[in-house]
Amino acid sequence: MPEAPDIQVYKEYLDATSLHHKVTHMETRDTRILDETSRQKLTAALSRGSLDQVTRHGKHLFLRTDRAQWLHIHFGMTGYVLYYKRERGEPDHARVILTFANGFHLALVSQRLLGTVGLVEDPQTFVAEEGLGPDVLSVAKEEFVDILGGRRGYLKSTLMNQSLIAGVGNVYSDEILFHARLLPDHRTASLDADALGGLWNTTQDVLHKAIDARADVENMPDDWLLPHRSKGEHCPVCGGTVSTKKISGRRSYFCTHCQH
DNA sequence: AGTACCACCTGACGGC
């Protein structure tokens, strides 16, 4: 479920584990994960170098190399990073593996290969070229209200549009709207500035709580919808049956009693 | 501007 909270947790994990170690070996297991780069270029960018900074924008993660280049990672629908010591600790579906001088490895894992790994000049340039909106965890309330105000689509689609605000995906859009007590197919344009300001408050609250829970479903608060995303589940607030529907092609879960 | 649909991949699950 890699959305902004998950990627933020990965960033903090990388900060705590993977910086300032010399890279002694670099292996690309499956080149299908590479985006506009080659195995050779990736190896040249990292071998005998090190990583010294991690940043995140929306669902994108950037690791600065000591050669003035950035490793860009996008996870897609499945994926994570793992820092581990022993060979037998290697996870399934590791696509790129760095080995550090301290004997530890860093694996970029992507089961479905829907993610990408590449090299970029710097995060700001990448964000501009891709046309990503401001990061959802950094955007000020006024800007959020300005960007979303008057949008004609559904609330869920608007929240998930990365070119407007970057970082919210299918799961957290549902969670945010559940706590905002708004249905996902409610039209964004029907919310006035006050209501959009309230939606910003809810968005920040939900995403920060998710990060506090290490984006782990096991640690989510009891009144969250997220652990109940399957057929026949009950709303954790009112006990009613959770409804589901495809909205703009994405599976959505909501409670028709709690949300309007 | 916004939505529908398909494609990219692998794997889990339910029905038969």
Added chain:
DNA sequence: TGCCGTCAGGTGGTAC
């Protein structure tokens, strides 16, 4: 047990 259709948390392209 095995085969098959369906679906999954992201994104991009095309058609409308």
